[in-house]
Each structure stands twice: as structure tokens, then as C-alpha cells.
Amino acid sequence: MLDIKMIRQNPDWTKDKLSSRGVTAEEIDHLLDLDKNRRELLVQSETLKEKRNKVSQGIATKKRNKENADEEIAAMKQVGSDIKEIDKNLEDTADKMNYILVRLPNIPDDSVPVGPDESYNTEVRKWGDIPEYNFTPKHHWEIGEDLGILDFDQAAKVSGSRFVYYIGLGARLERAVYNFMLDQHQEEGYTEMITPYLVNNQAMFGTSQFPKFTEDVYTVMVDENPLTLIPTAEVPLTNYFAGKILDGAKLPEKVTALSPSFRSEAGSAGRDTRGLIRMHQFNKVEMVKIAKPEQSFDELEKMTADAENILKKLNLPYHVIVLSSGDASFSSTKTYDLETWLPGQGKYREISSCSNCLDFQARRAQIRYRDESGKTKLAHTLNGSGLAVGRCVASILENYQNEDGSVTIPDILVPYMGGVTKITKENAK
Numbered sequence: 001m002l003d004i005k006m007i008r009q010n011p012d013w014t015k016d017k018l019s020s021r022g023v024t025a026e027e028i029d030h031l032l033d034l035d036k037n038r039r040e041l042l043v044q045s046e047t048l049k050e051k052r053n054k055v056s057q058g059i060a061t062k063k064r065n066k067e068n069a070d071e072e073i074a075a076m077k078q079v080g081s082d083i084k085e086i087d088k089n090l091e092d093t094a095d096k097m098n099y100i101l102v103r104l105p106n107i108p109d110d111s112v113p114v115g116p117d118e119s120y121n122t123e124v125r126k127w128g129d130i131p132e133y134n135f136t137p138k139h140h141w142e143i144g145e146d147l148g149i150l151d152f153d154q155a156a157k158v159s160g161s162r163f164v165y166y167i168g169l170g171a172r173l174e175r176a177v178y179n180f181m182l183d184q185h186q187e188e189g190y191t192e193m194i195t196p197y198l199v200n201n202q203a204m205f206g207t208s209q210f211p212k213f214t215e216d217v218y219t220v221m222v223d224e225n226p227l228t229l230i231p232t233a234e235v236p237l238t239n240y241f242a243g244k245i246l247d248g249a250k251l252p253e254k255v256t257a258l259s260p261s262f263r264s265e266a267g268s269a270g271r272d273t274r275g276l277i278r279m280h281q282f283n284k285v286e287m288v289k290i291a292k293p294e295q296s297f298d299e300l301e302k303m304t305a306d307a308e309n310i311l312k313k314l315n316l317p318y319h320v321i322v323l324s325s326g327d328a329s330f331s332s333t334k335t336y337d338l339e340t341w342l343p344g345q346g347k348y349r350e351i352s353s354c355s356n357c358l359d360f361q362a363r364r365a366q367i368r369y370r371d372e373s374g375k376t377k378l379a380h381t382l383n384g385s386g387l388a389v390g391r392c393v394a395s396i397l398e399n400y401q402n403e404d405g406s407v408t409i410p411d412i413l414v415p416y417m418g419g420v421t422k423i424t425k426e427n428a429k
Helices: 004-009 011-019 025-064 070-101 140-147 152-158 169-187 201-206 234-239 296-314 360-365 389-399 411-417
Strands: 122-127 218-222 225-229 245-247 253-262 281-291 318-322 334-342 347-356 368-370 376-378 380-388
Touching (some): 004 025, 011 025, 025 070, 122 296, 140 389, 169 380, 234 360, 234 380, 281 296, 281 389, 296 318, 296 347, 318 347, 347 389
Parallel strands (some): 245 368
Antiparallel strands (some): 122 318, 218 225, 253 281, 281 380, 334 347
């Protein structure tokens, strides 16, 4: 959530920066009008309350002196009524302000390309060679179904579209991938966690999924309380620090977790209807950092490098792009996407997003730290996929496919596969 004081002090700058994210100048003007009205009402309320306190003291004095205070008492009844009306207006105005504030996206960083959509994204770098084949490469779902390690049809009968069964060495490959990722992130200094997979509304608000994206999640009732199946481990990992005051000398905090992610994929009808790219349920290894403001952009570069390291060790070609102001996530000031090459589709597809949210989430979740002078400040939060496991499996199946339909296992994963170096129809199950 943005700081209303910052908006008040920099109205034109705020309008200019947020215009690239679809926010109109009129919306900011309306917010500032409400803010002005709220502050005026606050002054009126405090002035009347101060007057009431003074007159009440005078009434008490008169009563002690057995003097008549009827006039003052009548006046105070009117003052009390006026205060009640002003405070009600104050509450209504604050609610209207908050409604707008919690729906305003983060300010894009100056280094972010300005544009309304993904066509304005900018490539930062590429890594790896695009593989060449003497046969027509298949899509990962064709490879997986032919080998008998992925079953989308039975999953559709059991759960519906956008679900899958991993079978035999397909399940082993998925497990190998996320165990490898977790081991790598531990070596890079992240503390591994196992988090709750159901979170309350405040947790979803703290990481900015609520109230804007309530249609994108699955919510269940537990003991008459609504709990949401997490769309990413970012939610419980970041909220682990909610309401805490951290030791600034120990920042950045670095945590990682494997979790299932649940997404309704609202608005994605017709997109990626086959395969592992856009699922209602998928595994993801998440990285989260809590940093001091002066650290956060350096930590974003390091986090992105940590995600890239996974792809490099798997020898999967990829490129890094910086997202435009209109394509970045709601809470992000700057986002790098990693996209891995999928030969079956003949293009790069997203496998990780690494974002710096500045104090946008920390203000909502009250994640703070104490600096060397003892002053309490809002921290900066960062999150990144390290990586989306199913998409990584898809990339391995496509980039390591062989003409006979088998799939070679990347060298780094062979120990995690119990020594299996190739998936074939004969050994798949």
C-alpha cells in the first residue's frame, strides 16, 4: 500500500508514475480531496473535544461551588452531538480513502520501461544455446503422455481441466527438480521452511492479493472462518514476518519453501489449455527476502541470479526480461521475468518472476526493523520463484527430448533420480 503522505507531498509525480499502470489522475485527485476533507474533519473533532473537556471541567467546578450550570450542560449536549456526527463523517471518509488506497498499485521504479502491456518488456540478457534437432521437437505434454509419465485425461475426470497426474519417473522427476532447487537455495543462504497452505484474509491482504484479486483464488470455510488456499508460498513466507520488528543488523532475512500453489486462472480461458504451463494446482519453490531499503535493489539482482543459477545448472536456455510498468505485478516496483526456451512451442515461456516490492507489502503487514540508531522503520520485501516446478519439468522434457521419444536426465539431477540417466517407455513406471 502506498503512503498517503507521499502522495499528498508529490501529487503530480504520483499521477505521472501511476498513469503508466492504468490509474487516472482523477482517481488521485479524488483521493486527495478525501484526504483533505479527512484532515479538516479531524481538526474539527479534536477542537470540539478539547472544548468539551474544558467546559466539563468548568461544569464540575460550578457544581462543587453549588452554582447553576444548566446552560453549559445544554451546550455540551449539542457539542457531543456535533462530535458524534463529525466522527461518523470522519470514519466514512477514512473508509472511502482506504478503499482507493488498497487498490492502487505500487509505483514503478524509474528503471522500468514505461508501457501498458508485455509488448514493452525489455530483454536484459540471454543464456544458453537454443537446441537444434534433426527431427520435429514435440510438446512436453505429448512427450509425457507417450512415455506414460503424465496423465491429463484421468486428472480431468477426477478434478477437471488444468490438473495432472505425474506417474512413475514423471513423479520422480518432479521430486528431483524441487529437491535440487531447495538444496541450491540452502547453499545460497536461504532458510528452508514448510508453511501453512491455508491462510486468512489478513495474510492475503498483507501481500496485496486481497482485496484486488479475490476472484483468482480458492477459499474454503474452516470452523466458520474463511481461509484461502495459497496462490504462492510468498504469502505465508512474507507473513511469517508480519507484525514483527526485526534486527536491522541481521537483514536481509532469506527464506525459501516448496509448496503447492492454487490458482483459479480467472480470465485465462483459451490460454495454455494443454500441458503444465497454466494449472489450477502446481508446485513452486519460492524465495522471499526482507531487506533494508538501501539493500533491496541489490538483493533483487542477487535473487534473480539465484533463480538463474538453477536454470544454468540444469543447462536450460533462457533469457531475462524486465517487465514494463503495465505488465508488472500489482505490488512490484520492479520485476524481472526469467523465461526458458520451449522447443515444442518455439519460444520462451515464463518460469520465474523476481520482484522488489519496496515497503508496499510491509506497510500492510507491518514488517519493520530497528536501525542502528534504534529507530523503527518499514522493511522492504522481495519475492521470486526459484522456480515454478511444473514449468521446469516441461522445459526439461522438451529440451532433453530424443528422437526415439525418450528424455535424457540433466546431469545435475541424476543423483536425485537414483542414478536414472534417461526416461524411456520401458523404465518410465
